Each structure stands twice: as C-alpha cells, then as structure tokens.
Amino acid sequence: MADSLRGRDLLSVAQLSRDGIVEVLEVAEAFAEVSRRAVPKVPTLRGRQVTSLFFEESTRTRLSFETAARRLSADVASLAVAASSVKKGESLRDTVETVEALGADVLVVRHRASGAPEQVARWCSRARVVNAGDGWHEHPSQALLDAFAVRAARCAQRGTSSEGSGAAAFDGLRVLIVGDVRHSRVARSEVIAYRTLGATVTLCAPGTLLPRDAEGWGVEVCADLDDALGEADVVSLLRLQTERGSGSHVPSLAEYTATFGLTERRAARLKPDTLITHPGPMTRGVEIASSVADAPNALVTKQVADGVAVRMAILFLVLGGEPARLGGAP
Amino acid sequence: MAAPDGRRTRPGGAVFHSRTRLLDADDVARALRRMSHEIVERNAGLDGVVLVGLQRGGVPLAEALDANLREIEGVDVPVGALDVAFYRDDVATRPVLPEASSAIPTDLGGATVVLVDDVLFTGRTVRAALSALSEFGRPGRIQLAVLVDRGHRELPIRADYVGKNLPTAKDESLRATLDGVELGAMVPA
Numbered sequence: 001m002a003d004s005l006r007g008r009d010l011l012s013v014a015q016l017s018r019d020g021i022v023e024v025l026e027v028a029e030a031f032a033e034v035s036r037r038a039v040p041k042v043p044t045l046r047g048r049q050v051t052s053l054f055f056e057e058s059t060r061t062r063l064s065f066e067t068a069a070r071r072l073s074a075d076v077a078s079l080a081v082a083a084s085s086v087k088k089g090e091s092l093r094d095t096v097e098t099v100e101a102l103g104a105d106v107l108v109v110r111h112r113a114s115g116a117p118e119q120v121a122r123w124c125s126r127a128r129v130v131n132a133g134d135g136w137h138e139h140p141s142q143a144l145l146d147a148f149a150v151r152a153a154r155c156a157q158r159g160t161s162s163e164g165s166g167a168a169a170f171d172g173l174r175v176l177i178v179g180d181v182r183h184s185r186v187a188r189s190e191v192i193a194y195r196t197l198g199a200t201v202t203l204c205a206p207g208t209l210l211p212r213d214a215e216g217w218g219v220e221v222c223a224d225l226d227d228a229l230g231e232a233d234v235v236s237l238l239r240l241q242t243e244r245g246s247g248s249h250v251p252s253l254a255e256y257t258a259t260f261g262l263t264e265r266r267a268a269r270l271k272p273d274t275l276i277t278h279p280g281p282m283t284r285g286v287e288i289a290s291s292v293a294d295a296p297n298a299l300v301t302k303q304v305a306d307g308v309a310v311r312m313a314i315l316f317l318v319l320g321g322e323p324a325r326l327g328g329a330p
Numbered sequence: 331m332a333a334p335d336g337r338r339t340r341p342g343g344a345v346f347h348s349r350t351r352l353l354d355a356d357d358v359a360r361a362l363r364r365m366s367h368e369i370v371e372r373n374a375g376l377d378g379v380v381l382v383g384l385q386r387g388g389v390p391l392a393e394a395l396d397a398n399l400r401e402i403e404g405v406d407v408p409v410g411a412l413d414v415a416f417y418r419d420d421v422a423t424r425p426v427l428p429e430a431s432s433a434i435p436t437d438l439g440g441a442t443v444v445l446v447d448d449v450l451f452t453g454r455t456v457r458a459a460l461s462a463l464s465e466f467g468r469p470g471r472i473q474l475a476v477l478v479d480r481g482h483r484e485l486p487i488r489a490d491y492v493g494k495n496l497p498t499a500k501d502e503s504l505r506a507t508l509d510g511v512e513l514g515a516m517v518p519a
Contacts, residue, residue: 006425023427030413030428037465042416072416163431316416320425 005317009121009129013140013192021196022166025148028306028313029163034071035309045074048319051104052078053095053120054132055086055111060280060304061132061141065108068311077104092116096123106315108132114185128318136183136244142279143189145310147197149299150234152306153275170197176228177201178260179238179287180209180246186279187238191217204228206260208249225260229269237262237278237287253286260287267292275299344516346505352496353511358477361493362391365475366398368491373442376405378470380441384459385413385429387448390508391477395446410434412445414458438467444491448506450476453487477506 003017005024016024034042050069054062062078069076079099081087086095092111099107104127109117114135121129133139147170154169155162162169175194181187181203194201195218202220203210214221222228229235240246240256250256257263262276267289270276276288276298284290293300353361373379376399383392389411396409415421415428445459456474463469475491480498494511498504503516 027428030415030431033431033433034416039465042465043461044416044421048422316421319422320427 005314006320007128008318009117009131010140010314010318011118011121011129011131012138013143013189013196016196018167018196018198021144021147021193024144024310024313024317025151026163027317028144028148028310031071031312031316032306032309034312035305041071041073043073044316045069045072045319047075048072048105049075049077049103050106050108050315051099051102051127052076052108052132053081053099053110054079055081055092055109055116056133058110058133060307061110061139062108064304064307065130065132065141065311065315068308068315069106071308072312072315074105074315077102092120093123096120100124100127105319106130109134111135130314130318133185135185136188137185138189138192139185139279140189140193141307141311141314142186143193144314145303145307146186146190146236146277146279147193148310149277149303149306150275153297153299153302154233157273167197170194170199173199173233174231175199175201175234175236176204176222176232177236177238178204178225178262180240180249181205181214181238182209182211182249183241183244183246184238187236190236191219195219199234202228202232204260206250206256209246225266226269229266230271232270232274234275234277235262235270237276237282239279239281239283240286257286262288262292264289264291267295273297277303280304345519346503346512346514347517348505348512348514350513351510352513353494353506355509358493358506358508358510359394361477362394363398365491365493366395366402369395369399369444369473369475370402372473372490376403376407378440378442379444380408380410380436380438380469381444381446382410382412382434382459382463384445384447384455385411385432387507388446391448391475392446394508395444395475408436410436412459412462414455414462417458417461419454419458432462434466438463438469440470441467442471442473443469444473444475446475448477449504450474450479450487450489450492451482451504453483453485456487457485478504478511480504 003020066076106128108130109120110132111134114137116134117131151169152162191201204222204225278300381392383389392409411433413428413432415426473490476489477493479492479495482500505512
C-alpha cells in the first residue's frame with residue numbers, strides 16, 4: 001500500500017490515503033489500550049533512538065512525542081536548540097547530519113520555516129523524519145489525533161466501538177474550523193485529514209485571517225460564525241497566533257471574541273452532540289469561553305491523552321518493517 | 331481495511347488461497363471438545379483457569395473452549411484476548427501490525443492461563459505472548475492450547491493441548507478456524 005505510513009517519513013497528511021489514515025487510527029487504538037495499563041509500556045522499539053529537534057517552542061507536542069517514544073521503549077534524545085551549536089551558527093544541515101551520526105532512527109522536527117522537515121528528510125540517509133509542525137504549512141500528528149479523538153467520541157455517542165470502525169464516523173460529518181486559518185498549520189492538516197476521511201469542512205474566519213488560496217482547498221468559506229454554528233458536528237477552534245502576527249489582522253481581541261469567539265451564548269446554539277476540539281494552547285476568554293472549554297463535549301484534554309497513543313502509532317509505523325535494517329546499521 | 335474474512339489486510343496485502351481441506355468444522359469441534367476435557371483433567375477442575383486467545387485467530391477458539399468448559403463443568407472461566415504485535419522480535423525486519431487490542435478481563439496474578447492460538451509454527455508468536463502476558467500480572471502457570479501444530483519450531487516451545495498435528499512444508503500456509511483447517515499458500519492480492 002503505497003499510501004500507508006509504514007516505513008516512510010511523515011511530512012504531510014496529504015501523503016496518506018483514506019486507508020492510510022485509518023491504519024494510523026486503528027494502530028493507535030491498540031496503543032490506547034497500552035496507555036490504559038498500570039504500566040503503560042511495551043518493548044516494541046527497544047534499541048531504536050528517537051531524537052526531537054525543536055527549533056520552535058512547544059510544550060505538548062514535544063512532551064507527547066517523547067512520552068510516546070518512551071512508552072515504546074525507544075531511547076529518547078532531545079536537542080535543546082537554545083543550548084546547542086545552532087546558537088554558534090551551525091547550519092540546519094550540519095545539525096541534522098550530526099544527530100543522524102549519533103544514531104537517530106527517527107527525527108521529530110519542528111521548525112518555524114514551512115518545508116524544513118522535507119528538507120531535513122532529503123539530508124537524512126537512514127533516519128525517518130516526522131513533521132511536528134513547520135511554519136504555516138502542516139502539523140500532521142495534531143490532525144491525526146484530532147481525527148482519532150473525534151472518531152472515538154462519535155462512536156461512543158452511538159454506543160459502538162471505535163476500533164475497527166474505519167472511516168464510518170466521518171461519513172457526512174460536518175466540520176467547522178474557526179479562527180486564524182491563515183497562520184494555522186493545524187488547520188491545513190485538519191482540512192486534508194477530515195476531507196480525506198469523507199467529512200465536509202467549512203472555514204470561518206475574518207477575511208484577514210483566511211488564506212488567500214482557500215478556494216483551492218475544497219472547503220466552504222463562511223464569514224458569519226452564527227450562520228455556520230447550528231449545522232456543525234465538530235467545531236475546531238484555532239488560537240490567534242500573535243507570534244505569527246495575527247494580532248495585527250484583527251482590530252482588537254475583544255472584537256475578535258465578539259465576532260468569532262465560541263462564547264457561552266454561541267455554545268448554547270450548538271447541537272447537543274456537537275464536539276469541540278482545540279489543539280492547544282487555549283487562550284480562554286478569547287477564542288473559547290472558559291466554561292465552554294470545560295464542557296463535557298469539549299475534547300481538549302482527551303485530545304492530549306489520545307495524542308500519545310496516536311504518536312506511538314506514528315513512530316511505530318514510520319519504523320515499521322524495514323528489511324534494510326536487518327543485521328544492524330552498516 | 332478489512333478483508334472479507336474480518337481480518338485486516340495483512341502488510342503486503344497477501345491473501346490466503348486454499349488448496350486442500352484437511353479438517354472440516356465437525357473435526358474441529360470434536361478436537362476442541364477433547365481439548366476442553368484435557369484442560370479440566372490436567373488442572374483437576376477449572377479453579378483459577380483463565381483462557382486467553384491470541385488476536386485474532388485464537389480468540390474465537392478460546393470462546394469455543396469456554397462454551398465447552400461451561401457444558402462440562404458448569405463454570406464460566408474468564409476469557410481474554412491478547413495482541414502480541416508490540417512484543418514481537420521482528421518488528422524491525424518485517425511488516426508487523428496489531429490485529430486488534432488486547433482485552434484481559436482479570437488480574438492474572440496466580441492464575442492458570444491457557445493461551446489459545448490457531449496454529450503453532452515457529453513458536454515466535456508464543457514467545458511474544460509470554461512477554462505480553464507478564465504485563466497483566468504474574469500467572470501461577472501458563473499452558474498452551476493450539477488447534478494445529480504444524481512443526482518447524484525455531485524456539486524451545488511446545489503445546490500442552492493440541493487439536494491436530496499436521497506436518498507441513500515450511501513454505502506452505504495453513505488456515506485453522508472453527509470452520510475447518512485448510513492447507514494453501516499466501517498469494518499477493
């Protein structure tokens with residue numbers, strides 16, 4: 001299956017077919033069972049090394065990948081960029097070659113430049129590369145874990161088991177993505193993942209925060225949140241990325257909240273089983289009211305917990321079945 | 331994802347092609363009945379016995395043994411399911427995927443665990459299962475029940491209860507279910 005994640009880099013959700021995404025979700029179900037055990041650890045990747053290379057700050061993604069690697073019994077190395085030779089002017093290429101020479105089997109890369117993980121993958125001779133967020137481009141593991149959390153919650157609402165359910169939960173599913181789509185790599189990956197799985201996606205954002213090429217994404221665009229709310233099965237909220245300059249694209253935070261925030265009043269108009277997702281970190285009181293973030297249909301903390309299982313599946317699959325590795329490294 | 335027989339497509343997409351039918355459903359039922367009696371006899375009853383089927387082929391067989399044991403002794407023994415993909419020693423060298431999640435209904439500390447699988451071949455699946463089981467407690471004893479022992483062991487492992495010994499060639503493929511046992515080959519889909 002050429003569109004499976006097995007034995008390949010994960011640079012973009014677009015490289016996966018529907019079956020390829022479902023494969024990740026199904027393998028993640030098995031790892032979710034492992035995560036529920038008293039000792040949530042399996043020996044699967046013993047002796048393999050997972051190195052995280054984060055050129056941009058992150059709490060949950062880095063911690064989540066490293067937790068996932070440890071639960072698979074992999075060795076974890078982590079490059080603290082602020083304390084590394086990058087500060088002495090070492091190039092990305094030299095950093096990557098050094099890390100690979102130190103025995104990394106997987107590089108988990110976050111970079112502020114779109115496309116950096118793809119470039120890193122070209123420089124790697126042996127190691128697999130996992131994109132943990134690159135600029136405005138993509139954040140594949142986040143979109144896959146959102147899909148996992150949504151599938152599990154939808155199946156639970158219907159009283160069925162999510163394991164083995166394929167993409168059925170996404171048939172006719174209406175996903176509404178609200179907020180700073182333009183600067184959001186999560187939104188780009190989510191759109192691809194949800195559409196590939198069979199859902200329809202609507203974007204809702206101030207005109208200044210919509211990507212210019214949104215017409216080509218195969219989504220609907222809606223300028224008025226109140227029009228779109230009532231039909232949504234999933235509301236995916238995005239953070240205002242002030243570090244990427246989105247603060248200058250809206251008149252004020254208060255006005256943003258008034259027009260595009262999921263306030264209590266707006267949340268009351270959602271269908272009772274509508275799910276709310278947020279990739280974090282949340283800015284309570286801006287894109288989401290605090291009480292809404294803590295409501296039972298908000299998957300936010302569930303997403304974090306599921307994230308570990310999904311990232312275990314990603315690491316397991318990208319390292320899966322490499323006959324070239326027989327007999328050890330050259 | 332799911333092949334017609336309910337299994338996920340195997341990595342590489344190969345499917346089983348049957349050539350010869352060696353046992354039919356009645357033969358399998360008779361073998362499982364005898365094995366059930368042997369389990370009761372060997373353990374002098376069913377105190378502390380837990381059946382654990384290996385995903386996926388072993389799970390329906392464990393359930394069938396459970397139904398027999400209920401008939402013979404009038405007791406319900408706990409039945410669990412175990413997936414061993416994460417414990418295999420060949421994860422790095424061939425495509426391995428979990429078949430389905432593990433579900434162990436009870437703490438296995440002190441229990442007599444009867445591992446149930448469809449086919450005993452190299453013994454590597456059973457080796458992985460022994461590692462996987464230890465995550466769920468420290469069983470007092472572990473026994474192995476297989477519907478078919480086809481030989482070609484690569485590890486010092488043997489079964490306690492065997493439905494049928496069937497000598498095979500190493501490159502042949504065997505399918506053993508409640509519906510019967512067939513000899514054939516895996517061919518690319």
